Amino acid sequence: MHIIQSSGYQLELGSIVESSFIEKLKLFSNEKIVLFADEHTSEACVGFLISHYDQLSEAEVIVIPAGELSKTVEIVENIWEVLSDYQIGRHDLLINVGGGMITDMGGFIASCYKRGIQFINIPTSLLGMVDASIGGKTGVNLGHFKNQIGVFSYPIAVYIDPLFLLTLPEAELMSGYAELLKHGLISDVTLYKRVLEQMEDPASISMELLKDGIEIKNNVVTADPLEKGERKKLNFGHTFGHVIEGFYLGKKGVSHGWAVAIGMIFESYLSYKKGLLKFEDFQEIERDLLKWFKIPSFSDDDVQQMVDWLLNDKKNRSGKIQCCLLEGMGKCTFDHEISLNEAMEVFLHFKNQQINLN
Numbered sequence: 001m002h003i004i005q006s007s008g009y010q011l012e013l014g015s016i017v018e019s020s021f022i023e024k025l026k027l028f029s030n031e032k033i034v035l036f037a038d039e040h041t042s043e044a045c046v047g048f049l050i051s052h053y054d055q056l057s058e059a060e061v062i063v064i065p066a067g068e069l070s071k072t073v074e075i076v077e078n079i080w081e082v083l084s085d086y087q088i089g090r091h092d093l094l095i096n097v098g099g100g101m102i103t104d105m106g107g108f109i110a111s112c113y114k115r116g117i118q119f120i121n122i123p124t125s126l127l128g129m130v131d132a133s134i135g136g137k138t139g140v141n142l143g144h145f146k147n148q149i150g151v152f153s154y155p156i157a158v159y160i161d162p163l164f165l166l167t168l169p170e171a172e173l174m175s176g177y178a179e180l181l182k183h184g185l186i187s188d189v190t191l192y193k194r195v196l197e198q199m200e201d202p203a204s205i206s207m208e209l210l211k212d213g214i215e216i217k218n219n220v221v222t223a224d225p226l227e228k229g230e231r232k233k234l235n236f237g238h239t240f241g242h243v244i245e246g247f248y249l250g251k252k253g254v255s256h257g258w259a260v261a262i263g264m265i266f267e268s269y270l271s272y273k274k275g276l277l278k279f280e281d282f283q284e285i286e287r288d289l290l291k292w293f294k295i296p297s298f299s300d301d302d303v304q305q306m307v308d309w310l311l312n313d314k315k316n317r318s319g320k321i322q323c324c325l326l327e328g329m330g331k332c333t334f335d336h337e338i339s340l341n342e343a344m345e346v347f348l349h350f351k352n353q354q355i356n357l358n
Contacts, residue, residue: 002211006218007136007225009157013211016122016161017052024120024157025055032092033059034083036106038066041098044167045124049097059095060086064105069250071101071141073149079109090114096155099125099172100132100256104147107138111153121155124164126176126205127257130183130213133158135221135231144246145312152226162210165203173202174292175257178237180209182264183216185285186233189330191216196288232334235315236324237264239338240346243309248296261293266346270338271325273345281329295350303347310343 001014012019025033033056037046042063050056062079064070088094094117096106103121110119123133139150165173177199184192191212198209217234224231241256241263248254268285271277298306315322320337327333 002207004211004215004218005222006134006154006158007222008154011134011158011160011214011218013160013162013207013214015163016049016159019159019161020157021120021159022053022055025053028093029055032086032088034086034088034092034094035059035061035097036079036094036102036109037061037097038064038070038099038102040066041102041124041167045097045122045164049095049122066101067250068101068141068245068256071105073140073142076105076109076140080113083109083113088113088117090117092117094119095122096120096133097122097124099123099128103128103133104137104139104150107136107153107155108140108150111138111151116153118156121158122164123158123160125168126165126173127179127255128176129160129162129165129210130176131179131217133160134214134217135234136225141246141249144249144309146242146246148312148314160210160214162205162207165205170202171255173205174199175255177202178257178261178264178293180213181289182234182237182260183213185264185268185326185329186236186324186332187216187220187330188212192329199292229334232315233324233332235334236326236332237261237267239263239310239313239315239321239323240266240343242313243306244296246309247298247302247306254296258293261289262295265289265293265295266350267323268326269349270323270342270346271327273342274325274336276325276327276333278328281326285326285329298347298351303344303351307340307343307347310340 004011094110096103110117121133123129136152136154138153139147142148180195237260241260245259268282272282310321323336323338324334325336
């Protein structure tokens with residue numbers, strides 16, 4: 001069991017039945033417990049937990065449809081009403097069981113309900129394990145804009161059991177690998193190379209690689225919990241990635257990790273065009289990522305809409321688009337202003353390297 005200390009709580013990587021999860025549940029022996037999941041994780045993952053822990057035999061279970069289309073204020077409001085119907089109080093517990101969408105939403109639901117109830121994250125996707133469940137960011141989408149509504153709020157624990165990865169299709173694993181590649185590109189080129197090697201056999205991810213990826217994310221957010229400085233580096237690939245994800249929301253094959261991978265290609269190209277990244281390094285990144293993540297098709301009108309959406313990015317300041325850029329593989333810097341013309345040029349440059357998602 002790997003135990004990693006974070007901001008006021010701990011992450012445990014290993015078998016959940018050998019973790020402190022049972023001790024955490026005992027703290028709520030006189031309180032109500034709610035399990036929150038989507039339709040993909042409710043049977044396999046929630047069923048596993050209920051069958052292994054008597055303390056969960058009477059837990060309420062809330063299940064929502066899978067996918068980003070469920071990550072809305074309207075569904076959150078419905079869940080708050082359900083919690084009220086269950087008479088959930090401020091001393092009760094919400095357990096989020098699922099991928100990044102569930103831990104993002106569940107953390108937000110718990111943080112705002114009755115001014116905050118305690119919650120635990122049990123990520124079941126690779127992306128959730130190495131990224132979304134760590135660091136206290138919670139939120140939901142606002143239309144096509146990713147995570148526009150949310151707060152920083154921390155769970156009382158995060159339990160990361162690789163057993164749950166066995167329930168994932170390969171496409172979901174690849175989405176998580178994209179975030180691991182990002183961790184490597186912003187801080188550790190050796191990790192980046194190791195992730196690329198692992199992707200050749202995606203289903204057999206090593207515990208050591210998981211641990212190293214998690215520690216990169218955790219170390220950054222522990223040092224800068226409210227994203228005032230260094231934590232901004234974790235947004236590499238997300239400026240362009242979020243508008244791409246929002247634009248193709250609901251289309252088959254478009255996941256958060258996939259969109260971030262395309263965003264990393266775009267932002268690496270922009271890094272090269274601004275004279276920060278060597279052309280050879282950009283070519284290597286482009287070649288590596290395009291092997292696994294193809295660029296979607298888009299028209300000139302699509303480009304104009306996505307460029308306009310960049311003006312609503314959460315990282316913007318004083319009306320200026322802010323972007324993370326690379327100064328080398330493993331070295332990321334932040335708070336770079338980019339113009340609408342520069343953003344347009346990036347989209348148009350890649351317009352001929354696209355696939356049709358329809």
